[in-house]
Amino acid sequence: MKKEDLPQDDSPLKKMTRELLYVKDENGKYTTDLSTGWEVKKKALENAWDEIKERSEEARIAVKNGEKSPICYFMEIKLMDVMILSAYTNFWGFTIKRHMKPKVFKELSDKKLNRYAKAFEISLEDLKKFKG
């Protein structure tokens, strides 16, 4: 990539920094230059976020309809999957999947629920009272 071809598009990265890339100068030698962003990857990132929002919305509706427990919703909005949530809570993956059933969730002790609340960085109350 030539220096003059380095994109300087808008991007969410703008709030933090310009990024450094390796480009060729006018003499065909490698140098570095800073870029504000590239439309192509901005769109990729936006799509990833649209997907996250859609998954969160599906989870919210599932909680509302009594199909899933709030754990499912908070896991989605915290961008986690069962593996990551398992690492934060020290529950096994299959245990977490069980806790995602509303019936099982209702019976959980505060002690167990607290492990989830801590992982999601919310209060125990917020976790318990979430209705979708």
Add this chain to the structure above:
Amino acid sequence: MKKEFKHIQAAHCENGVGVSLLKYHGLEFVTEPLIFGMGSGLLYLHLPLIKINNGPFITFRTMPGKIFSTASKSMGIKVSRTKFGSEVKAMNFLDKKVKEGVPVGCQVGVFNLPYFPPEYRFHFNAHNLIVYGKENGNYLVSDPVMETVTTLSEEDMIKVRFAKGPLAPRGQLYFPENVHQIDTETIRNGIIKGIKRTNLMMLDAPGGIIGVNGIKYTARQIQKWRDKMGPRKAALYLGQIVRMQEEIGTGGGGFRFIYAAFLEQAAAYVKNDSLLEISEEFTKSGDLWRESAIQMGRIYKGRINNEQADFEVCSDLLMRISDLEKQAFLKLRKLKLK
């Protein structure tokens, strides 16, 4: 007397930490491409079956931590690395190093990194930064991907050092120990070894999912994605490739431009101008990766309004990249560098 720490911006966080720490200890010749090349950082790997962020697991570089370790080792420099079971011990050790005036590299997760924009905060645990001091209870931080230095509160520092999930940092802290002046012969040998290791991985790794064969594997997968999971999800998968390839930290073109810059610098150390020609090949490869990103971008911009033919174009581009890189690595091998 305390030496002043100088912040250096880099394309890739781990290279950047390496460059800053080694320069701090007096190795002025060190550059990011040299660390990357001597550390054999270039790779291609597509792990089937495993999903990351609900997309394909593709990487353009070797395991986190490996680049700096390998590069240091080839220069005869020992890197001290410590992981911690306890947060208290991890923070005490960091404070001890800060008091001694030793800048240290820390592996962190970015999910709770406050200076990252929210759009970039995923559960990615292999980010690296340098802590070079402490003022008013806040750590002075040099994050190589940033233009300037920044700070982190104690509370945030604990969070990012003890992020959990895949590649959890477990408070990992590292610094070079016995830095001594390096002669040109050692650098030269390190460069050649680095090239040979990358060559081996990219051409000869078995299994068909690593190196130039791995790129072909992805190319074949792309042809199947649209039929297998529908236009929407297939487009998202392409977006994931582009992010792994082009997002901040890659230097552009899936690290290929950094590698081309490395070969350019290597030519001077090894005194072999053929390396300049081969560097050109990797520039071409990086350009083709960028072109494939544009093509993939056309697909995921429309989300569902895509055709199988669009995916075929991407697949063909990756096939071309695979062939180009194969030829480039074969040329490197033919040089029989010693």
